[in-house]
């Protein structure tokens with residue numbers, strides 16, 4: 001086994017199928033923009049993007065300029081939308097990477113002009129209370145200025161929902177969509193080429209009316225459920241498997257403890273497995289005495305404190321437990337008929353699945369496969385188009 005202490009294996013074919021499934025649920029004419037920010041939600045941006053594009057996505061989106069550049073450096077030449085706030089230096093990098101950027105005030109639009117122009121999307125804050133202008137008149141003015149400024153191309157109109165993942169809410173979500181459409185529709189009527197977009201994964205799945213010209217899906221692309229439920233119920237396949245192995249099995253007598261602070265003390269004689277993964281890998285300390293691990297097709301409780309590099313697992317009293325030394329252990333993924341999802345881990349941590357995969361640190365090597373066939377990342381095709389990203 002060429003695997004090391006702990007690793008994430010990402011099935012690019014699952015990403016492809018998730019995207020194909022999302023595309024099949026789109027209203028005709030709507031496009032899928034795959035959001036690959038934060039290194040593809042911890043899965044790896046470039047490989048995730050390739051899978052998403054193979055599955056039918058036509059746009060990519062990221063938060064920062066260096067993320068756009070990473071996609072270009074890998075030879076991806078599809079439209080890329082940089083959604084986040086950018087400093088002048090970052091704006092220049094984004095535009096040099098031939099990405100679309102988002103504007104919501106005059107100052108920012110002038111910065112685009114100063115950086116040599118480019119394609120912009122005007123963002124209305126219809127209720128998120130974050131990026132974007134709350135003032136539709138200001139947003140319309142910006143759209144007009146963008147359209148009339150040489151070198152600047154007004155290519156989209158957008159907003160972002162605050163409560164799309166909260167199925168108990170209808171009013172606020174519907175209100176945001178109405179506010180956005182009241183502003184965007186007349187502009188779209190004037191210029192049918194504008195790409196009007198609002199929906200994230202949760203919005204596109206809950207309300208087809210929010211799909212408009214394009215949806216910006218992240219979490220669902222990776223096979224996780226935006227509502228924190230079982231992704232399988234929506235036909236989504238988790239693409240990431242997190243695994244380690246049983247490095248040692250300790251004969252543990254009643255009253256003996258495992259780990260820092262002695263937060264596990266054996267109530268009876270048992271075998272404790274030691275697995276080399278910890279919070280230094282993103283397997284959070286909040287999972288102390290609060291997670292399960294799959295070994296040889298069975299679920300075992302993580303016991304004691306998660307430390308930086310190791311966890312301990314109660315393998316029980318069965319003398320066969322000794323033989324589990326060297327076995328693969330699954331922290332997120334399938335084994336036999338057992339399954340641990342990022343949603344389960346998130347629930348235990350009182351957080352969301354997004355944070356579970358984004359939180360895996362660079363110490364976890366990511367490897368890629370298509371339904372079990374390894375992908376040689378180093379041998380991926382050379383760039384088909386070179387974007388000039390040299391500083392000017």
Ligand SMILES: *Cc1c(COP(=O)(O)O)cnc(C)c1O
Pocket residue numbers: 035037083160199200201202216217218219220226
């Ligand atoms: C991250 C992000 C998305 C994707 O959201 P998901 O819930 O992962 O689908 C869409 N739009 C914006 C503006 C974002 O920041």
